[in-house]
Amino acid sequence: MTELIHATLALPGLLPVLLVTFAAGLVYGFAGFGAALIYMPLATVWVDPSVAVAGLSLSALASLVTVVPRAIRQVEPGPTLLMVAAAFLTAPLGIWVLRSTDPLALRWITSACVALTLAGLMTGWRYRAVPGRLARAAVGAATGIVGGATGLSGPVVILFHLGGQGSAAANRANTLVFLTFLSLLLLPQLAFQGLLSAQAIGLGLLQLLPYAAGCRLGQALFDPARERLYRRSAYLLIAVAVLLGLPLE
Template sequence: MSEGFAVALALPQLAPLLILTFLSGMVYGFAGFGAALVFMPIASALIDPVLAIAAFALSALSSLFTLVPRAWGECDKTTTILMTLAATLTLPLGVWLLRVADPVLIRIAISALAALTLIVLIRGFRFSVRPGRTSSAAVAGAAGVMGGATGLLGPIVILFNLSSGDDARRIRANTLVFLTLGSLFVLPQMAAQSVLAPLAIWLGILMLPAYAFGGLAGRALFNPERERLYR
């Protein structure tokens, strides 16, 4: 493991990855989503996508201490737990796809999914289906596959939650808690399928403080009274 730490510390891409992690955490702290949309397309071009996904998932666990405690009190716990369970059931399929697919295809999928998500968010697209137990579970199940394969657990969930009638504070809390728990539960799946390398663990540990401080900075910028801006 100490060898993995030395390799992680010596990575030529470490500095840009740390800067990118901080910026991603800031976006996440503000919006409750978007960290992977910022991080994954660039990071997967700098390093192996499996390494990027695993390290980022580990660094995102800092939100369990910096962001989730407050968000947990604001989220819809029943729906969030249901969606987390549904995503957890499908994460193994996504991780399997990550393990067997060509890294070039994974990079293309990450970039395409991130670009498509940004386009539909900017254009104001929203699902016409109102959130319910069945639709919430179905959306989360699809998110689990996408998240396991590309590290982008959030896109379909973001659009789904923004379609609800909840206010900005509740939407942010629901999404933030779901995505953070997703980062927690994807790591055992990656370990079980032998794609959680020691280098990824050490790189994630090095990235963790940057994500934590970025998240706190983003949270300070969030103003629930500016509902229109958030949406």
């Protein structure tokens, strides 16, 4: 335990990372997406990408008691479970990429993925076809690879769900539940590949409180009548995160 505490407190930029975690939870609470899109570009300014991915995955425990209980009542269980299963099967490949790729290169890849996702969201690009089981499995598989490699489990599934044929509430619930459970399922796979370090565990545990507080506040602020405002606010915060997180040094 002492080693865990020392390893965590030795992390550079611990306070800024915790503030970023709160902001990520806030956006996740009111928009239903965007936590990793904000967290990963900024957190990796101070900590190694592998530590950031594992820490954020552990922080997702907070979602189980903040946003998931309400979302679970509106989720489509069959399609969501199919996507989670597909993502779980492909995540080891993404984690291998995370483990074997240069951290600076990963930061550039992360920033590029976030920027492309933001562009897709702002321009209105969506998956327009009526999704079948194969399409859902493919989206889940792609999400597992991207999420394992960069911590960005959201981009593929966000664009997929936002263009879905269901209600906005159901799509939001599907996204929330999928992202939360995938993050949790990444933990044993990260541990198996040796990336669940003492620093990552300590960071994830420290992030639980600010992440939960952000989620709670964001959920309390959420008003379906102002959904467009929330989306625009999320886009702005994501854009700021991309710009501030660019590895230009």
